[in-house]
Amino acid sequence: MKKLDRRAWLRTAGLTGAFSMLGGLSAVQAKDDAVAPLAATPIEDAIARLSSNENPMGPSPKARQAMIEAFEWGCRYPYSYATELAEMIAKKHGVSRDHIVLGSGSSEGLKCTALAFGLHGADIISAAPTYLSLLSYAEHFGAHINMVPLDDDLVHDLDAMGGRITNKTGLVFVCNPNNPTGTILPAEKLKDFCRDVSSQVNVFVDEAYFEYIEQPYPSMVELVKEEKNVIVSRTFSKVYGLAGVRMGYLVARPDIADRIRKKRMSMLNVLAINAAKAVLEDGKFYQASLAQNKATKQLIYDTLDDLKLKYVPSSTNFVFFHTGKDISEVIPAMLEHKVRVGRPFPPLRDWCRISTGTTEDVKLFCKGLRKMMA
Ligand SMILES: Cc1ncc(COP(=O)(O)O)c(C=O)c1O
Missing domain, CATH: 3.40.640.10 (Type I PLP-dependent aspartate aminotransferase-like (Major domain))
Structure with a gap:
Protein backbone atom coordinates (compact mmCIF):
# COMPACT_ATOMS: atom_id res chain seq x y z
CA MET A 1 0.00 0.00 0.00
CA LYS A 2 1.31 3.43 -0.91
CA LYS A 3 1.87 5.83 1.92
CA LEU A 4 -0.40 8.88 1.59
CA ASP A 5 -0.07 11.94 3.75
CA ARG A 6 -3.32 13.44 5.02
CA ARG A 7 -3.53 16.11 2.31
CA ALA A 8 -2.99 13.52 -0.42
CA TRP A 9 -5.57 11.26 1.20
CA LEU A 10 -8.14 14.02 1.21
CA ARG A 11 -7.26 14.94 -2.37
CA THR A 12 -7.72 11.34 -3.49
CA ALA A 13 -11.10 11.29 -1.83
CA GLY A 14 -11.94 14.72 -3.29
CA LEU A 15 -12.55 15.98 0.22
CA THR A 16 -10.16 18.89 0.67
CA GLY A 17 -13.11 21.29 0.49
CA ALA A 18 -15.12 19.46 3.14
CA PHE A 19 -12.14 19.26 5.48
CA SER A 20 -11.32 22.96 5.10
CA MET A 21 -14.91 23.72 6.06
CA LEU A 22 -14.20 22.01 9.35
CA GLY A 23 -11.24 24.32 9.91
CA GLY A 24 -8.54 22.10 8.42
CA LEU A 25 -5.77 20.12 10.12
CA SER A 26 -3.87 23.20 11.35
CA ALA A 27 -6.98 24.41 13.17
CA VAL A 28 -7.32 21.07 14.91
CA GLN A 29 -3.65 21.05 15.89
CA ALA A 30 -3.58 24.71 16.90
CA LYS A 31 -6.14 23.98 19.62
CA ASP A 32 -3.85 21.57 21.35
CA ASP A 33 -0.17 21.20 20.53
CA ALA A 34 -0.10 17.91 22.39
CA VAL A 35 -2.44 16.29 19.86
CA ALA A 36 -0.47 13.83 17.72
CA PRO A 37 -0.28 14.65 14.00
CA LEU A 38 -3.23 13.15 12.16
CA ALA A 39 -1.25 11.78 9.19
CA ALA A 40 -2.59 8.39 8.11
CA THR A 41 0.45 6.14 8.43
CA PRO A 42 0.14 2.60 7.10
CA ILE A 43 1.01 0.11 9.83
CA GLU A 44 3.72 -1.74 7.98
CA ASP A 45 4.86 0.49 5.23
CA ALA A 46 7.46 -1.73 3.65
CA ILE A 47 5.64 -5.02 4.11
CA ALA A 48 2.92 -6.38 1.82
CA ARG A 49 0.23 -7.22 4.35
CA LEU A 50 -1.43 -10.27 2.83
CA SER A 51 -2.19 -11.94 6.15
CA SER A 52 -5.67 -10.79 7.19
CA ASN A 53 -7.90 -11.02 4.09
CA GLU A 54 -8.42 -7.27 3.90
CA ASN A 55 -9.54 -5.35 0.83
CA PRO A 56 -6.92 -2.68 0.06
CA MET A 57 -9.26 -0.86 -2.33
CA GLY A 58 -11.26 0.49 0.59
CA PRO A 59 -12.52 2.68 2.01
CA SER A 60 -14.13 3.73 -1.25
CA PRO A 61 -14.27 7.46 -2.07
CA LYS A 62 -18.00 7.43 -1.29
CA ALA A 63 -17.40 5.78 2.09
CA ARG A 64 -14.75 8.41 2.92
CA GLN A 65 -17.12 11.19 1.92
CA ALA A 66 -19.87 9.63 4.03
CA MET A 67 -17.60 9.47 7.08
CA ILE A 68 -16.65 13.13 6.69
CA GLU A 69 -20.31 14.06 6.45
CA ALA A 70 -21.09 12.04 9.57
CA PHE A 71 -18.65 14.14 11.68
CA GLU A 281 -25.39 1.77 -2.61
CA ASP A 282 -22.06 1.86 -4.45
CA GLY A 283 -22.31 -0.87 -7.07
CA LYS A 284 -19.30 0.49 -8.92
CA PHE A 285 -16.94 0.05 -5.98
CA TYR A 286 -18.39 -3.40 -5.25
CA GLN A 287 -17.74 -4.57 -8.81
CA ALA A 288 -14.25 -3.01 -8.83
CA SER A 289 -13.40 -4.85 -5.59
CA LEU A 290 -14.55 -8.16 -7.07
CA ALA A 291 -12.58 -7.54 -10.27
CA GLN A 292 -9.39 -6.67 -8.37
CA ASN A 293 -9.80 -9.78 -6.25
CA LYS A 294 -10.32 -11.99 -9.28
CA ALA A 295 -7.30 -10.57 -11.10
CA THR A 296 -4.89 -10.88 -8.18
CA LYS A 297 -6.22 -14.33 -7.27
CA GLN A 298 -5.39 -15.39 -10.83
CA LEU A 299 -1.82 -14.09 -10.39
CA ILE A 300 -1.53 -16.27 -7.28
CA TYR A 301 -3.00 -19.32 -9.06
CA ASP A 302 -0.62 -18.85 -12.03
CA THR A 303 2.41 -18.75 -9.75
CA LEU A 304 1.25 -21.79 -7.76
CA ASP A 305 0.58 -23.70 -11.01
CA ASP A 306 4.02 -22.79 -12.26
CA LEU A 307 5.62 -23.97 -9.03
CA LYS A 308 3.42 -27.09 -9.06
CA LEU A 309 2.11 -26.32 -5.59
CA LYS A 310 -1.27 -27.78 -4.67
CA TYR A 311 -4.03 -25.32 -3.76
CA VAL A 312 -7.75 -25.26 -3.24
CA PRO A 313 -9.79 -23.17 -5.72
CA SER A 314 -11.06 -20.39 -3.54
CA SER A 315 -14.44 -18.67 -3.23
CA THR A 316 -12.90 -15.89 -1.14
CA ASN A 317 -10.23 -13.19 -1.21
CA PHE A 318 -7.45 -15.57 -0.18
CA VAL A 319 -5.85 -18.80 -1.38
CA PHE A 320 -4.81 -21.75 0.79
CA PHE A 321 -1.88 -23.64 -0.70
CA HIS A 322 0.44 -26.50 0.18
CA THR A 323 4.07 -25.54 0.69
CA GLY A 324 5.25 -28.84 2.16
CA LYS A 325 7.19 -26.74 4.72
CA ASP A 326 6.14 -26.02 8.28
CA ILE A 327 4.38 -22.66 8.48
CA SER A 328 6.74 -21.61 11.29
CA GLU A 329 9.52 -21.59 8.65
CA VAL A 330 7.36 -20.04 5.92
CA ILE A 331 6.23 -16.96 7.87
CA PRO A 332 9.76 -15.62 8.61
CA ALA A 333 11.07 -16.69 5.19
CA MET A 334 8.33 -14.70 3.44
CA LEU A 335 8.90 -11.74 5.77
CA GLU A 336 12.48 -11.68 4.47
CA HIS A 337 10.85 -11.09 1.09
CA LYS A 338 8.72 -8.32 2.61
CA VAL A 339 5.48 -10.29 2.60
CA ARG A 340 3.33 -11.15 5.62
CA VAL A 341 1.36 -14.36 5.05
CA GLY A 342 -1.43 -15.89 7.19
CA ARG A 343 -0.93 -17.43 10.62
CA PRO A 344 -0.61 -21.20 11.24
CA PHE A 345 -3.81 -23.25 10.83
CA PRO A 346 -3.19 -26.50 12.70
CA PRO A 347 -3.38 -29.35 11.95
CA LEU A 348 -2.58 -28.18 8.36
CA ARG A 349 0.83 -26.84 9.29
CA ASP A 350 2.41 -27.38 5.88
CA TRP A 351 -0.19 -25.16 4.21
CA CYS A 352 -0.16 -21.40 3.93
CA ARG A 353 -2.94 -18.81 3.48
CA ILE A 354 -2.26 -15.79 1.30
CA SER A 355 -4.72 -12.93 0.86
CA THR A 356 -5.30 -11.17 -2.42
CA GLY A 357 -4.41 -7.47 -2.39
CA THR A 358 -2.99 -4.76 -4.58
CA THR A 359 -1.38 -5.98 -7.78
CA GLU A 360 1.94 -4.63 -6.51
CA ASP A 361 1.72 -6.56 -3.21
CA VAL A 362 0.60 -9.79 -4.84
CA LYS A 363 3.45 -9.58 -7.37
CA LEU A 364 5.85 -9.15 -4.45
CA PHE A 365 4.37 -12.31 -2.91
CA CYS A 366 4.72 -14.27 -6.18
CA LYS A 367 8.35 -13.21 -6.53
CA GLY A 368 9.11 -14.00 -2.88
CA LEU A 369 7.42 -17.40 -3.08
CA ARG A 370 9.47 -18.36 -6.15
CA LYS A 371 12.66 -17.49 -4.27
CA MET A 372 11.57 -19.33 -1.13
CA MET A 373 10.63 -22.49 -3.04
CA ALA A 374 13.78 -22.45 -5.24
C1 LIG B 1 -14.82 -16.09 8.41
C2 LIG B 1 -14.69 -14.78 9.10
N1 LIG B 1 -15.70 -14.34 9.83
C3 LIG B 1 -15.65 -13.18 10.46
C4 LIG B 1 -14.53 -12.38 10.38
C5 LIG B 1 -14.52 -11.12 11.20
O1 LIG B 1 -14.57 -10.02 10.44
P1 LIG B 1 -15.13 -8.62 10.95
O2 LIG B 1 -15.23 -8.64 12.43
O3 LIG B 1 -14.14 -7.65 10.46
O4 LIG B 1 -16.47 -8.51 10.32
C6 LIG B 1 -13.45 -12.78 9.61
C7 LIG B 1 -12.24 -11.94 9.51
O5 LIG B 1 -11.28 -12.20 8.87
C8 LIG B 1 -13.53 -14.03 8.96
O6 LIG B 1 -12.51 -14.50 8.23
Whole structure:
Protein backbone atom coordinates (compact mmCIF):
# COMPACT_ATOMS: atom_id res chain seq x y z
CA MET A 1 0.00 0.00 0.00
CA LYS A 2 1.31 3.43 -0.91
CA LYS A 3 1.87 5.83 1.92
CA LEU A 4 -0.40 8.88 1.59
CA ASP A 5 -0.07 11.94 3.75
CA ARG A 6 -3.32 13.44 5.02
CA ARG A 7 -3.53 16.11 2.31
CA ALA A 8 -2.99 13.52 -0.42
CA TRP A 9 -5.57 11.26 1.20
CA LEU A 10 -8.14 14.02 1.21
CA ARG A 11 -7.26 14.94 -2.37
CA THR A 12 -7.72 11.34 -3.49
CA ALA A 13 -11.10 11.29 -1.83
CA GLY A 14 -11.94 14.72 -3.29
CA LEU A 15 -12.55 15.98 0.22
CA THR A 16 -10.16 18.89 0.67
CA GLY A 17 -13.11 21.29 0.49
CA ALA A 18 -15.12 19.46 3.14
CA PHE A 19 -12.14 19.26 5.48
CA SER A 20 -11.32 22.96 5.10
CA MET A 21 -14.91 23.72 6.06
CA LEU A 22 -14.20 22.01 9.35
CA GLY A 23 -11.24 24.32 9.91
CA GLY A 24 -8.54 22.10 8.42
CA LEU A 25 -5.77 20.12 10.12
CA SER A 26 -3.87 23.20 11.35
CA ALA A 27 -6.98 24.41 13.17
CA VAL A 28 -7.32 21.07 14.91
CA GLN A 29 -3.65 21.05 15.89
CA ALA A 30 -3.58 24.71 16.90
CA LYS A 31 -6.14 23.98 19.62
CA ASP A 32 -3.85 21.57 21.35
CA ASP A 33 -0.17 21.20 20.53
CA ALA A 34 -0.10 17.91 22.39
CA VAL A 35 -2.44 16.29 19.86
CA ALA A 36 -0.47 13.83 17.72
CA PRO A 37 -0.28 14.65 14.00
CA LEU A 38 -3.23 13.15 12.16
CA ALA A 39 -1.25 11.78 9.19
CA ALA A 40 -2.59 8.39 8.11
CA THR A 41 0.45 6.14 8.43
CA PRO A 42 0.14 2.60 7.10
CA ILE A 43 1.01 0.11 9.83
CA GLU A 44 3.72 -1.74 7.98
CA ASP A 45 4.86 0.49 5.23
CA ALA A 46 7.46 -1.73 3.65
CA ILE A 47 5.64 -5.02 4.11
CA ALA A 48 2.92 -6.38 1.82
CA ARG A 49 0.23 -7.22 4.35
CA LEU A 50 -1.43 -10.27 2.83
CA SER A 51 -2.19 -11.94 6.15
CA SER A 52 -5.67 -10.79 7.19
CA ASN A 53 -7.90 -11.02 4.09
CA GLU A 54 -8.42 -7.27 3.90
CA ASN A 55 -9.54 -5.35 0.83
CA PRO A 56 -6.92 -2.68 0.06
CA MET A 57 -9.26 -0.86 -2.33
CA GLY A 58 -11.26 0.49 0.59
CA PRO A 59 -12.52 2.68 2.01
CA SER A 60 -14.13 3.73 -1.25
CA PRO A 61 -14.27 7.46 -2.07
CA LYS A 62 -18.00 7.43 -1.29
CA ALA A 63 -17.40 5.78 2.09
CA ARG A 64 -14.75 8.41 2.92
CA GLN A 65 -17.12 11.19 1.92
CA ALA A 66 -19.87 9.63 4.03
CA MET A 67 -17.60 9.47 7.08
CA ILE A 68 -16.65 13.13 6.69
CA GLU A 69 -20.31 14.06 6.45
CA ALA A 70 -21.09 12.04 9.57
CA PHE A 71 -18.65 14.14 11.68
CA GLU A 72 -21.58 16.48 12.13
CA TRP A 73 -23.55 13.81 13.97
CA GLY A 74 -20.67 12.95 16.27
CA CYS A 75 -22.43 14.63 19.19
CA ARG A 76 -25.54 12.46 18.77
CA TYR A 77 -26.23 8.94 19.97
CA PRO A 78 -26.38 6.61 17.00
CA TYR A 79 -29.83 5.04 17.47
CA SER A 80 -31.73 6.61 14.60
CA TYR A 81 -28.79 6.34 12.16
CA ALA A 82 -28.39 2.66 13.08
CA THR A 83 -32.10 2.09 12.50
CA GLU A 84 -31.79 3.50 8.98
CA LEU A 85 -28.87 1.18 8.21
CA ALA A 86 -30.70 -1.83 9.64
CA GLU A 87 -33.69 -0.94 7.41
CA MET A 88 -31.44 -0.87 4.34
CA ILE A 89 -29.87 -4.23 5.21
CA ALA A 90 -33.25 -5.78 5.97
CA LYS A 91 -34.55 -4.62 2.59
CA LYS A 92 -31.51 -6.06 0.82
CA HIS A 93 -32.21 -9.48 2.36
CA GLY A 94 -36.01 -9.32 2.09
CA VAL A 95 -36.63 -9.52 5.84
CA SER A 96 -38.00 -7.10 8.44
CA ARG A 97 -35.69 -4.89 10.51
CA ASP A 98 -36.11 -6.93 13.69
CA HIS A 99 -34.17 -9.75 11.97
CA ILE A 100 -31.00 -7.62 11.87
CA VAL A 101 -28.40 -7.33 14.65
CA LEU A 102 -25.79 -4.71 13.78
CA GLY A 103 -22.34 -4.95 15.32
CA SER A 104 -18.84 -3.59 15.34
CA GLY A 105 -17.70 -5.88 12.53
CA SER A 106 -19.28 -9.32 12.31
CA SER A 107 -16.93 -10.22 15.19
CA GLU A 108 -19.33 -8.62 17.63
CA GLY A 109 -22.22 -10.76 16.33
CA LEU A 110 -20.02 -13.87 16.52
CA LYS A 111 -19.05 -13.13 20.10
CA CYS A 112 -22.54 -12.17 21.27
CA THR A 113 -23.84 -15.42 19.79
CA ALA A 114 -21.15 -17.27 21.74
CA LEU A 115 -22.46 -15.60 24.89
CA ALA A 116 -26.07 -16.32 24.02
CA PHE A 117 -25.65 -20.00 23.15
CA GLY A 118 -22.26 -21.19 24.35
CA LEU A 119 -22.39 -20.71 28.10
CA HIS A 120 -22.93 -23.15 30.96
CA GLY A 121 -20.60 -25.78 29.53
CA ALA A 122 -22.53 -26.18 26.28
CA ASP A 123 -20.92 -28.00 23.38
CA ILE A 124 -20.25 -26.11 20.16
CA ILE A 125 -19.61 -28.22 17.07
CA SER A 126 -17.37 -26.84 14.33
CA ALA A 127 -14.95 -27.88 11.62
CA ALA A 128 -11.16 -27.81 12.04
CA PRO A 129 -9.51 -25.70 10.81
CA THR A 130 -12.04 -22.90 10.62
CA TYR A 131 -12.50 -19.31 11.76
CA LEU A 132 -12.01 -19.27 15.51
CA SER A 133 -13.47 -16.01 16.81
CA LEU A 134 -16.82 -17.36 18.05
CA LEU A 135 -15.26 -20.61 19.23
CA SER A 136 -12.40 -19.20 21.27
CA TYR A 137 -14.67 -16.62 22.86
CA ALA A 138 -17.21 -19.29 23.82
CA GLU A 139 -14.44 -21.52 25.15
CA HIS A 140 -13.19 -18.69 27.32
CA PHE A 141 -16.65 -18.53 28.89
CA GLY A 142 -16.79 -22.25 29.56
CA ALA A 143 -18.11 -23.83 26.35
CA HIS A 144 -16.62 -27.06 25.09
CA ILE A 145 -15.54 -26.93 21.45
CA ASN A 146 -16.08 -30.14 19.55
CA MET A 147 -14.00 -29.93 16.37
CA VAL A 148 -14.52 -32.19 13.38
CA PRO A 149 -11.66 -32.41 10.84
CA LEU A 150 -12.39 -31.19 7.30
CA ASP A 151 -12.70 -33.98 4.74
CA ASP A 152 -9.96 -34.90 2.24
CA ASP A 153 -11.04 -32.07 -0.09
CA LEU A 154 -10.74 -29.62 2.83
CA VAL A 155 -14.52 -29.18 2.95
CA HIS A 156 -16.73 -29.40 6.07
CA ASP A 157 -17.68 -33.00 6.89
CA LEU A 158 -21.33 -32.26 7.60
CA ASP A 159 -22.29 -35.89 8.20
CA ALA A 160 -19.65 -36.24 10.89
CA MET A 161 -20.62 -32.87 12.39
CA GLY A 162 -24.28 -33.87 12.52
CA GLY A 163 -23.27 -37.16 14.15
CA ARG A 164 -21.70 -35.29 17.07
CA ILE A 165 -24.92 -33.55 18.16
CA THR A 166 -26.08 -34.48 21.64
CA ASN A 167 -28.45 -32.93 24.16
CA LYS A 168 -25.48 -30.85 25.39
CA THR A 169 -24.97 -29.16 22.00
CA GLY A 170 -25.67 -25.42 22.16
CA LEU A 171 -24.68 -24.43 18.63
CA VAL A 172 -23.27 -25.75 15.36
CA PHE A 173 -20.86 -23.34 13.66
CA VAL A 174 -20.36 -23.50 9.87
CA CYS A 175 -18.06 -21.03 8.12
CA ASN A 176 -19.03 -20.96 4.43
CA PRO A 177 -16.92 -20.10 2.48
CA ASN A 178 -14.50 -21.47 5.04
CA ASN A 179 -11.56 -19.54 6.39
CA PRO A 180 -8.70 -20.63 5.97
CA THR A 181 -9.43 -23.06 3.13
CA GLY A 182 -11.61 -20.87 0.86
CA THR A 183 -13.88 -23.85 0.15
CA ILE A 184 -17.67 -23.81 -0.16
CA LEU A 185 -20.11 -26.58 0.58
CA PRO A 186 -22.44 -27.98 -2.10
CA ALA A 187 -25.41 -25.62 -1.71
CA GLU A 188 -28.17 -28.22 -1.46
CA LYS A 189 -26.17 -30.28 1.02
CA LEU A 190 -25.66 -27.27 3.26
CA LYS A 191 -29.33 -26.31 3.05
CA ASP A 192 -30.48 -29.83 3.91
CA PHE A 193 -28.02 -29.95 6.81
CA CYS A 194 -29.18 -26.59 8.20
CA ARG A 195 -32.87 -27.51 7.82
CA ASP A 196 -32.37 -30.85 9.49
CA VAL A 197 -30.01 -29.85 12.31
CA SER A 198 -31.80 -26.60 13.16
CA SER A 199 -34.82 -28.62 14.28
CA GLN A 200 -32.61 -29.74 17.20
CA VAL A 201 -30.13 -26.94 17.76
CA ASN A 202 -29.16 -23.46 16.49
CA VAL A 203 -26.91 -23.34 13.44
CA PHE A 204 -24.62 -20.35 12.86
CA VAL A 205 -23.46 -19.81 9.27
CA ASP A 206 -20.60 -17.33 8.91
CA GLU A 207 -20.88 -15.81 5.41
CA ALA A 208 -18.08 -13.21 5.72
CA TYR A 209 -16.82 -14.07 2.21
CA PHE A 210 -20.19 -14.78 0.59
CA GLU A 211 -19.90 -11.96 -1.99
CA TYR A 212 -16.79 -13.56 -3.50
CA ILE A 213 -18.59 -16.77 -4.53
CA GLU A 214 -18.58 -16.66 -8.32
CA GLN A 215 -21.42 -19.04 -9.19
CA PRO A 216 -25.09 -18.55 -8.26
CA TYR A 217 -25.29 -19.70 -4.65
CA PRO A 218 -27.96 -19.32 -1.96
CA SER A 219 -27.38 -17.47 1.28
CA MET A 220 -28.59 -19.34 4.33
CA VAL A 221 -30.71 -16.24 4.99
CA GLU A 222 -33.23 -18.27 2.95
CA LEU A 223 -33.61 -20.55 5.96
CA VAL A 224 -33.96 -17.61 8.33
CA LYS A 225 -36.92 -16.62 6.17
CA GLU A 226 -38.33 -20.12 6.69
CA GLU A 227 -38.15 -19.30 10.42
CA LYS A 228 -35.51 -21.97 11.11
CA ASN A 229 -33.07 -21.75 14.03
CA VAL A 230 -30.38 -20.42 11.72
CA ILE A 231 -28.20 -17.34 12.29
CA VAL A 232 -26.22 -15.81 9.41
CA SER A 233 -23.37 -13.31 9.76
CA ARG A 234 -22.17 -10.84 7.15
CA THR A 235 -19.48 -8.17 7.19
CA PHE A 236 -18.52 -4.85 5.63
CA SER A 237 -14.83 -5.72 6.18
CA LYS A 238 -14.18 -7.73 3.03
CA VAL A 239 -15.67 -6.85 -0.37
CA TYR A 240 -16.90 -3.49 1.02
CA GLY A 241 -13.38 -2.56 2.18
CA LEU A 242 -14.23 -1.29 5.69
CA ALA A 243 -12.23 -3.64 7.96
CA GLY A 244 -10.82 -0.79 10.05
CA VAL A 245 -14.12 1.08 10.23
CA ARG A 246 -15.91 -1.88 11.89
CA MET A 247 -19.38 -2.80 10.77
CA GLY A 248 -21.10 -6.16 10.37
CA TYR A 249 -24.43 -7.79 11.13
CA LEU A 250 -26.40 -10.92 11.80
CA VAL A 251 -29.65 -12.03 10.21
CA ALA A 252 -31.80 -14.23 12.44
CA ARG A 253 -35.41 -14.87 13.40
CA PRO A 254 -36.56 -11.93 15.57
CA ASP A 255 -36.69 -13.90 18.84
CA ILE A 256 -33.14 -15.23 18.27
CA ALA A 257 -31.93 -11.79 17.13
CA ASP A 258 -33.35 -10.29 20.30
CA ARG A 259 -31.62 -12.83 22.53
CA ILE A 260 -28.27 -12.07 20.86
CA ARG A 261 -28.82 -8.30 20.80
CA LYS A 262 -29.15 -8.32 24.59
CA LYS A 263 -25.52 -9.50 24.84
CA ARG A 264 -24.10 -6.51 22.98
CA MET A 265 -21.66 -4.44 24.97
CA SER A 266 -21.07 -1.39 22.82
CA MET A 267 -22.96 1.01 20.60
CA LEU A 268 -22.14 1.61 16.98
CA ASN A 269 -20.57 4.83 15.79
CA VAL A 270 -22.10 7.23 13.31
CA LEU A 271 -19.06 7.32 11.01
CA ALA A 272 -19.12 3.56 10.48
CA ILE A 273 -22.89 3.57 10.04
CA ASN A 274 -22.74 6.23 7.35
CA ALA A 275 -19.84 4.54 5.57
CA ALA A 276 -21.78 1.27 5.49
CA LYS A 277 -24.84 3.00 4.06
CA ALA A 278 -22.70 4.55 1.33
CA VAL A 279 -21.03 1.30 0.27
CA LEU A 280 -24.30 -0.59 0.14
CA GLU A 281 -25.39 1.77 -2.61
CA ASP A 282 -22.06 1.86 -4.45
CA GLY A 283 -22.31 -0.87 -7.07
CA LYS A 284 -19.30 0.49 -8.92
CA PHE A 285 -16.94 0.05 -5.98
CA TYR A 286 -18.39 -3.40 -5.25
CA GLN A 287 -17.74 -4.57 -8.81
CA ALA A 288 -14.25 -3.01 -8.83
CA SER A 289 -13.40 -4.85 -5.59
CA LEU A 290 -14.55 -8.16 -7.07
CA ALA A 291 -12.58 -7.54 -10.27
CA GLN A 292 -9.39 -6.67 -8.37
CA ASN A 293 -9.80 -9.78 -6.25
CA LYS A 294 -10.32 -11.99 -9.28
CA ALA A 295 -7.30 -10.57 -11.10
CA THR A 296 -4.89 -10.88 -8.18
CA LYS A 297 -6.22 -14.33 -7.27
CA GLN A 298 -5.39 -15.39 -10.83
CA LEU A 299 -1.82 -14.09 -10.39
CA ILE A 300 -1.53 -16.27 -7.28
CA TYR A 301 -3.00 -19.32 -9.06
CA ASP A 302 -0.62 -18.85 -12.03
CA THR A 303 2.41 -18.75 -9.75
CA LEU A 304 1.25 -21.79 -7.76
CA ASP A 305 0.58 -23.70 -11.01
CA ASP A 306 4.02 -22.79 -12.26
CA LEU A 307 5.62 -23.97 -9.03
CA LYS A 308 3.42 -27.09 -9.06
CA LEU A 309 2.11 -26.32 -5.59
CA LYS A 310 -1.27 -27.78 -4.67
CA TYR A 311 -4.03 -25.32 -3.76
CA VAL A 312 -7.75 -25.26 -3.24
CA PRO A 313 -9.79 -23.17 -5.72
CA SER A 314 -11.06 -20.39 -3.54
CA SER A 315 -14.44 -18.67 -3.23
CA THR A 316 -12.90 -15.89 -1.14
CA ASN A 317 -10.23 -13.19 -1.21
CA PHE A 318 -7.45 -15.57 -0.18
CA VAL A 319 -5.85 -18.80 -1.38
CA PHE A 320 -4.81 -21.75 0.79
CA PHE A 321 -1.88 -23.64 -0.70
CA HIS A 322 0.44 -26.50 0.18
CA THR A 323 4.07 -25.54 0.69
CA GLY A 324 5.25 -28.84 2.16
CA LYS A 325 7.19 -26.74 4.72
CA ASP A 326 6.14 -26.02 8.28
CA ILE A 327 4.38 -22.66 8.48
CA SER A 328 6.74 -21.61 11.29
CA GLU A 329 9.52 -21.59 8.65
CA VAL A 330 7.36 -20.04 5.92
CA ILE A 331 6.23 -16.96 7.87
CA PRO A 332 9.76 -15.62 8.61
CA ALA A 333 11.07 -16.69 5.19
CA MET A 334 8.33 -14.70 3.44
CA LEU A 335 8.90 -11.74 5.77
CA GLU A 336 12.48 -11.68 4.47
CA HIS A 337 10.85 -11.09 1.09
CA LYS A 338 8.72 -8.32 2.61
CA VAL A 339 5.48 -10.29 2.60
CA ARG A 340 3.33 -11.15 5.62
CA VAL A 341 1.36 -14.36 5.05
CA GLY A 342 -1.43 -15.89 7.19
CA ARG A 343 -0.93 -17.43 10.62
CA PRO A 344 -0.61 -21.20 11.24
CA PHE A 345 -3.81 -23.25 10.83
CA PRO A 346 -3.19 -26.50 12.70
CA PRO A 347 -3.38 -29.35 11.95
CA LEU A 348 -2.58 -28.18 8.36
CA ARG A 349 0.83 -26.84 9.29
CA ASP A 350 2.41 -27.38 5.88
CA TRP A 351 -0.19 -25.16 4.21
CA CYS A 352 -0.16 -21.40 3.93
CA ARG A 353 -2.94 -18.81 3.48
CA ILE A 354 -2.26 -15.79 1.30
CA SER A 355 -4.72 -12.93 0.86
CA THR A 356 -5.30 -11.17 -2.42
CA GLY A 357 -4.41 -7.47 -2.39
CA THR A 358 -2.99 -4.76 -4.58
CA THR A 359 -1.38 -5.98 -7.78
CA GLU A 360 1.94 -4.63 -6.51
CA ASP A 361 1.72 -6.56 -3.21
CA VAL A 362 0.60 -9.79 -4.84
CA LYS A 363 3.45 -9.58 -7.37
CA LEU A 364 5.85 -9.15 -4.45
CA PHE A 365 4.37 -12.31 -2.91
CA CYS A 366 4.72 -14.27 -6.18
CA LYS A 367 8.35 -13.21 -6.53
CA GLY A 368 9.11 -14.00 -2.88
CA LEU A 369 7.42 -17.40 -3.08
CA ARG A 370 9.47 -18.36 -6.15
CA LYS A 371 12.66 -17.49 -4.27
CA MET A 372 11.57 -19.33 -1.13
CA MET A 373 10.63 -22.49 -3.04
CA ALA A 374 13.78 -22.45 -5.24
C1 LIG B 1 -14.82 -16.09 8.41
C2 LIG B 1 -14.69 -14.78 9.10
N1 LIG B 1 -15.70 -14.34 9.83
C3 LIG B 1 -15.65 -13.18 10.46
C4 LIG B 1 -14.53 -12.38 10.38
C5 LIG B 1 -14.52 -11.12 11.20
O1 LIG B 1 -14.57 -10.02 10.44
P1 LIG B 1 -15.13 -8.62 10.95
O2 LIG B 1 -15.23 -8.64 12.43
O3 LIG B 1 -14.14 -7.65 10.46
O4 LIG B 1 -16.47 -8.51 10.32
C6 LIG B 1 -13.45 -12.78 9.61
C7 LIG B 1 -12.24 -11.94 9.51
O5 LIG B 1 -11.28 -12.20 8.87
C8 LIG B 1 -13.53 -14.03 8.96
O6 LIG B 1 -12.51 -14.50 8.23
